[in-house]
Amino acid sequence: MSDHAKKPEPVDVVIVGTGGGGGTAAKVLSEAGLKVVGLDRGPWIKPEQYSGDEVKYINRNYVWPDNILESRSFRPDADSDALEMPFSPLPFCVGGGTTHYAGWLPRPMPSDFRMRSLHGDIDGACLADWPISYDDLEPYLTKVEWAFGVNGLAEANRNEPPRSKPYPCPPPPPTQFAVQFYEACAKLGINAFPVASANVTTPHNGRELTNYTGYWNQFGDPSNSRCTTLTTFIPEALATGNYELRPDCYVQEVTVGPDGLAKGVVYEDLDGNHIEQEAKVVILAAGAIESARLMLLSKSNMFPEGIANSSGLVGKFATFHEYLFAIGLFDREVHDPAHGYTGYYISGGTMDFYETDEDRGHIAGCLITASMTGPPVNWVFPGRPLWGQAAKDADRDFFDYSWKIGIILHDMPQETNTVDLDPDIVDGWGLPVARITHTPHQNDVDMADWQIEKNIEILEAAGAATTVGTQLTRSTGNTCHQHGVARMGDDRSRSVLDKWCRAHDVPNLYVLDGSSFPTAMGVNPTLTIMANSWRCCDFIASEHAKGV
Amino acid sequence: MLSKSDWGVGAGPMDPDSEEKLFFTDHEWETVEAAAARIMPSDEDPGAREARVVFFIDRYLSGLDYIYATADGSGFLKLDGKYAESWSQRIADMQETYREGIKELDTLAQEHQGDLFKELDDEQQDYVLELISHAPKPESIVLGEVDPVGSFLQAFTDDGMQFFDALCLHTRQGMYCHPVYGGNREMVGWRLVDYPGPESLADTITCKYSLKELFALDADWEELIPHLREKKSAEE
Numbered sequence: 001m002s003d004h005a006k007k008p009e010p011v012d013v014v015i016v017g018t019g020g021g022g023g024t025a026a027k028v029l030s031e032a033g034l035k036v037v038g039l040d041r042g043p044w045i046k047p048e049q050y051s052g053d054e055v056k057y058i059n060r061n062y063v064w065p066d067n068i069l070e071s072r073s074f075r076p077d078a079d080s081d082a083l084e085m086p087f088s089p090l091p092f093c094v095g096g097g098t099t100h101y102a103g104w105l106p107r108p109m110p111s112d113f114r115m116r117s118l119h120g121d122i123d124g125a126c127l128a129d130w131p132i133s134y135d136d137l138e139p140y141l142t143k144v145e146w147a148f149g150v151n152g153l154a155e156a157n158r159n160e161p162p163r164s165k166p167y168p169c170p171p172p173p174p175t176q177f178a179v180q181f182y183e184a185c186a187k188l189g190i191n192a193f194p195v196a197s198a199n200v201t202t203p204h205n206g207r208e209l210t211n212y213t214g215y216w217n218q219f220g221d222p223s224n225s226r227c228t229t230l231t232t233f234i235p236e237a238l239a240t241g242n243y244e245l246r247p248d249c250y251v252q253e254v255t256v257g258p259d260g261l262a263k264g265v266v267y268e269d270l271d272g273n274h275i276e277q278e279a280k281v282v283i284l285a286a287g288a289i290e291s292a293r294l295m296l297l298s299k300s301n302m303f304p305e306g307i308a309n310s311s312g313l314v315g316k317f318a319t320f321h322e323y324l325f326a327i328g329l330f331d332r333e334v335h336d337p338a339h340g341y342t343g344y345y346i347s348g349g350t351m352d353f354y355e356t357d358e359d360r361g362h363i364a365g366c367l368i369t370a371s372m373t374g375p376p377v378n379w380v381f382p383g384r385p386l387w388g389q390a391a392k393d394a395d396r397d398f399f400d401y402s403w404k405i406g407i408i409l410h411d412m413p414q415e416t417n418t419v420d421l422d423p424d425i426v427d428g429w430g431l432p433v434a435r436i437t438h439t440p441h442q443n444d445v446d447m448a449d450w451q452i453e454k455n456i457e458i459l460e461a462a463g464a465a466t467t468v469g470t471q472l473t474r475s476t477g478n479t480c481h482q483h484g485v486a487r488m489g490d491d492r493s494r495s496v497l498d499k500w501c502r503a504h505d506v507p508n509l510y511v512l513d514g515s516s517f518p519t520a521m522g523v524n525p526t527l528t529i530m531a532n533s534w535r536c537c538d539f540i541a542s543e544h545a546k547g548v
Numbered sequence: 549m550l551s552k553s554d555w556g557v558g559a560g561p562m563d564p565d566s567e568e569k570l571f572f573t574d575h576e577w578e579t580v581e582a583a584a585a586r587i588m589p590s591d592e593d594p595g596a597r598e599a600r601v602v603f604f605i606d607r608y609l610s611g612l613d614y615i616y617a618t619a620d621g622s623g624f625l626k627l628d629g630k631y632a633e634s635w636s637q638r639i640a641d642m643q644e645t646y647r648e649g650i651k652e653l654d655t656l657a658q659e660h661q662g663d664l665f666k667e668l669d670d671e672q673q674d675y676v677l678e679l680i681s682h683a684p685k686p687e688s689i690v691l692g693e694v695d696p697v698g699s700f701l702q703a704f705t706d707d708g709m710q711f712f713d714a715l716c717l718h719t720r721q722g723m724y725c726h727p728v729y730g731g732n733r734e735m736v737g738w739r740l741v742d743y744p745g746p747e748s749l750a751d752t753i754t755c756k757y758s759l760k761e762l763f764a765l766d767a768d769w770e771e772l773i774p775h776l777r778e779k780k781s782a783e784e
Contacts, residue, residue, distance in 0.1 A: 043553035051619040052752030055725045059704055059717075062616055067707045068634040086701065093552075153769060156776045173763040174772065182772040191775045212760040213752050218702060222619075222753040248551045270549045270629070322699055331691065341743060342759045376724035376743045378704050382697035385686030386716050387587040387677065392595065392740075393688050399741035428630050452696075465691040473698035480702075 010278035011035040011244075012544065014265055015285060016251045016294065019096020020526045021513040022285035023229025023237075024144070024533040030242035032541035037244050037277055038237070039267055041286075042092030044247035045099075047231060050220030052213050054375045063091040063100055063220065069428030072289070073435045076474070082422060087436045088320050088477025090287045094247050095220075095230030097287065097480055098526065102217035102345035103198025103227065104408075105150050106367055106523040107141055109161050110134035111355060115519045118356070119363050125412035125441050126317060128518035131490050131499035132535075138164060140531035145196070148227040148530070149204040152196035159191070159351040169201040172209065177338040177403035178347030181370035184462035185350060195349035195369055196527075198227035207231070214375065217345040249275075252431060254282055254298040254307050254509065262307070262509040268429060281508050281540060285533065288318070288515040292419040292485035293434040295511075308503035313496050314486055315420050317413040319520035320438060321481040322472055324448050325406035326455040327373065327381060328464030329398045335463060337400040340373035347371070353451060354522055362446040366410045366522030368455060373402050380404060383468050405455040408479060409448050409472070410522030412441035419485050438475045448472045481525050483514035500539045501532065512536055549629030558626030559613040562730050564600070570610035571643065575666075577602055579650050580715070582666045586673050587719040594736040601722030604731030608718070609643050612636060614729070621728040621749035642706060642714065649680075649711025656680060681712045 012034040015022045022038060030036045045063070056062045065071070065086060072089075073082035090097045111118060113130040121127070142165050144150070152167035154160050171194035174182065185192035200207045211225035224231045237243035249267040255276060257263040264278035284291040292315045298307040306314055330338060349369030356363045373379045379399055385391045411417075422435035440448075452469040459467045489495030492504045501516045503509040512533040514525045521528070569577055584596035584605075596602075607614040612635055616625040627635055650665075656679050657665040661672045668676065674685050706714045722731030724738065726749060732738060738745040744759065751757035770777045 043551045045553045048753055049553065049619050050753070051621075051749045052746055052757065053617055053619075053621070053726055053749060055721050055729055056616050058702075059706070059721055060615060061703055061705055064703050066631060066634050067705060068637060069630055086703075089701075089703070153776075155779060156769060156773050158775045171769075173765050174767050176762065176764055179764045179767055179772065186772070186774055191773070193773055193775070194769070210755040212758040212763075213746070213755060214759050215752060223755050225755075247553070270551060272549075323702075324699055329689070329691070337742070339759075339762045342762045375745070376738065376741050377721050382700070383694050385689065386681070386683075386713075387719075388674065388685050389589055389591070390686040390688040391716075392588055392591070392593075395741050396593065398689070399743065428634065466689065466694055468694045469696040470699050471696050476699050476701050478699060478701045 007275065008277055010264070011037050012279060013281045013283060014039065014277050014279035015283040016265060017096060017285035017287070017513065018094045018229060018234055018245065019285065019287065020098050020229065020529045021533040022096065022283070023098065023233040024530045025283050025285060025512050025537050026237035026243050027233035028534050028537035029541060030237040030240040033242065034541065034544060035242055036237070037246065037279065039249040039251055039265070039277070040094050040247050041250040042094060042247065044094040044245065045220065047220065047222045047224070050222045052215035052219065054377050057219050058378045063093055065089050065092055071425065071427060072433050073422045073425050075435070075437050076439045077416065078437060082435045084425060088289060088480055088482050090480050094234060094245070095228045098228040099220050099230055100218050101198065101526065104346055104369065104524040105196045105198050105227070105527040107161055107196070108134065108521050108523055108528050109354060112519065112521045122363065122412065122443065124414060125443065126415050127413065128487065128489060128494070130518050131488055134161060137528070137531050137535060138162065140535045141527060143534055144527060144530045148232060149200040149207060150196050150227060151199060151201045153194045156193035157191065157351060159354065167196060168204055172199070172201045172344060175339060175343040175347040176336065177340055178370050180338065180403070180462045181348045181405070181458070184458050187461050188458060190350050190352050190458065192348050192350050195346055195367065197344055197346060199225045199344055200227070214342045216343070217372070250429060251294060252297065254294060256300045256302055256307060260302055260506065262506050281510065281544070284511045285513045287513050288482035288485045289419050289434045289436065291511055291513055291515045293421065295486070296421050297431065303505070308496060308505040308509055310505050311493060311496060315418045316415050317484040317487055318417045318419045318436065318438065318482070319411040319413050319484040319517070320475060320477040321411060321479040321520065322409040322475060323406055323479045324409055324452055324470045324472060325404045326452050326459055326467050326469040327402055327404040328459035328462060329466040330401040330463060331465045332397065332401050335401060338403045339400060340379065340403045341375050343372055345372050353454065360450050362443045362450065364410050364522060365447065366407045366451060368405055368407045368451060371404055371406050373404060382470050405458055407448070407451045407455065408522055408524055409444055411520045412443045413484050413519055414441060436477070440472055440475060445472055481514065483517035483520055483525060486511045486515035487518045488516040489518060501536045510536060510540065552631065555625045555628055557618055557623040559624040561623055561728060562607060562614070564727065564730065564733060570606055572606050576650050577606065578666045579653060580605060582673060583653065583677065583715060584719045584722070586670065586677055587716055588723055593740050596719055596723060598733065599723045599731050599737050600733040601719050601731050604722035604725065604729055605718050607730045609639060609646060611639060617726070617728045617749065619749065619753055621726060638707065645711050645714060649715070652711070653680060677712070
């Protein structure tokens with residue numbers, strides 16, 4: 001039942017989204033003394049409402065978007081028809097992606113901010129330098145790691161970028177499969193280390209590691225073990241008294257005043273009321289696909305192509321990470337059980353293949369990690385026998401004797417890879433769904449082929465009797481990582497946002513999710529999204545204090 | 549419309565011994581039970597029959613009552629608003645998929661083997677399943693020989709699935725779900741694969757259910773990581 005059928009009072013800041021970017025913004029700005037309203041289209045499911053129910057979460061989409069109501073469409077290129085498909089989904093609930101992500105929180109590398117300077121023009125791709133450097137972001141990467149309670153062992157990574165503090169928590173013990181991974185890497189001279197991840201391990205900020213259930217990736221956490229904005233930054237924002245959270249509020253438009261500034265946002269509540277929340281500053285952090293969609297839906301006389309889109313670049317240069325992997329099946333006569341259903345999804349990885357080595361035949365690279373195969377209904381075994389004695393034998397023989405090595409495939413930005421509004425398909429509220437157009441660049445394909453072969457080599461060194469790789473036959477956006485659709489840059493003609501992620505066209509509109517990333521990196525974006533959000537919010541708070 | 553976070557409890561827990569059929573006719577139930585028993589056969593270990601996969605599927609297809617268990621598994625959530633509508637559509641589509649699929653199984657069985665599917669022997673039933681799936685019966689994994697596969701999404705819903713694919717997916721669910729959903733009776737599915745699953749969903753909320761002892765608790769980072777070892781000895 002809505003308390004807000006009458007128009008709410010204007011505030012200093014309205015933030016669309018409560019995930020990594022929006023949750024961080026909520027904390028920083030309300031702690032700075034601003035009056036903030038946070039809106040999330042999803043429900044505020046509390047930790048105790050989550051439990052280890054595989055069918056509910058992985059087969060019946062309790063938290064993943066509903067494919068009928070909340071769909072998207074996808075086409076490989078503009079000449080193909082777009083088909084309805086849940087491309088790069090993110091959960092719709094308070095906490096956003098941080099509610100049920102696997103929780104890899106690696107840092108970016110300094111090279112990630114300078115791809116154009118390093119590589120020039122790559123045929124077919126549109127590389128760009130970021131308008132900030134790793135050094136500009138480093139203090140914020142550290143702030144997030146400490147405020148969020150990230151675990152890691154920095155000195156174990158021979159490729160670790162510069163850092164001003166160690167991790168606040170040590171890594172959890174390795175899983176059984178991780179030990180196999182470490183031993184295989186040591187044999188091959190590869191530097192495997194515990195990749196930073198999203199759970200406390202020692203008591204930190206009143207939280208402890210109590211969740212050893214293995215119900216981790218794609219499951220909400222009923223404890224406060226997980227680093228999620230749901231149990232950290234959102235409650236911290238609420239505790240200031242300056243932040244009001246309104247869940248189940250689906251923002252459908254950013255409104256523009258006669259002065260050309262953003263006036264506020266219009267959202268639909270559970271009763272179907274359309275309500276405008278005015279604010280001096282509007283922040284979008286709905287995830288790149290939904291933020292781009294929202295900007296494109298926000299048409300006005302001043303912005304007929306969507307708010308802040310005079311460049312026509314909103315939705316362009318969209319990049320996504322494909323998760324590809326090789327699985328290893330081990331002979332139980334020879335090996336101990338791998339227990340691929342235990343842990344916090346990843347346990348061990350390497351950045352040895354991240355920096356460019358042109359001998360490999362491609363530029364750039366990606367993070368790889370050893371990871372769980374998951375609980376038994378959906379344990380990951382590509383190409384499993386579908387039925388019969390073979391299916392039963394596969395489960396019985398290999399469920400407990402399998403693990404995988406996955407990659408975060410670095411995606412080269414192309415102007416023709418886009419997010420726009422589908423002309424035909426609408427969602428359950430009657431609004432055009434996001435249409436994603438994406439074909440991987442040849443560099444992506446070459447990197448995937450090379451890296452999967454390398455992963456197979458590691459699995460074989462570990463003694464895998466069988467390995468199965470996955471190939472980049474089509475884009476699915478299955479990591480949920482999404483970026484690029486509102487590039488940040490100094491050149492107004494080639495970017496949507498400036499270096500503070502403030503829209504060039506609309507100086508009180510900010511986009512603080514992955515939309516701003518000019519290049520995709522080959523690591524998971526969440527830590528960078530959160531650090532960047534914190535950095536830009538410090539700017540917003542200081543500008544606001546000046547009365548701007 | 550209620551927020552998803554405010555959905556109350558609708559149906560109570562299932563009676564795992566119930567023989568009542570909420571969706572399938574007797575004939576449909578017997579046919580699905582027979583087909584599931586070919587998808588996950590019984591051998592020295594239980595299969596779909598013992599796990600009560602058909603009961604699991606019957607409850608799923610019965611309507612909106614058994615879609616999402618409550619967090620502690622003591623009952624089922626009462627869907628509301630737009631999600632009740634989307635699930636109504638989803639279940640209605642899947643009901644039709646099953647009804648038509650069962651008819652097709654029988655049509656193929658009659659045409660090719662001279663009797664209803666449920667009356668055929670194992671080999672004959674497998675033959676019909678090959679026909680309906682348009683592929684030969686899968687052969688056992690031979691260690692060392694599996695082809696690569698294309699990329700896929702993380703969630704595995706049955707939206708838009710054809711009958712046989714849905715039946716295979718639902719059979720997996722019925723084998724290994726938490727028993728509150730009616731399958732994996734007495735955890736026979738979990739025992740088959742050596743999965744120490746949580747008898748009580750409530751224990752996964754309190755985290756009393758724990759797999760901590762299955763980690764490599766005694767592992768030493770310096771032993772596992774040569775780079776760390778070298779760094780530490782250089783410091784000494």
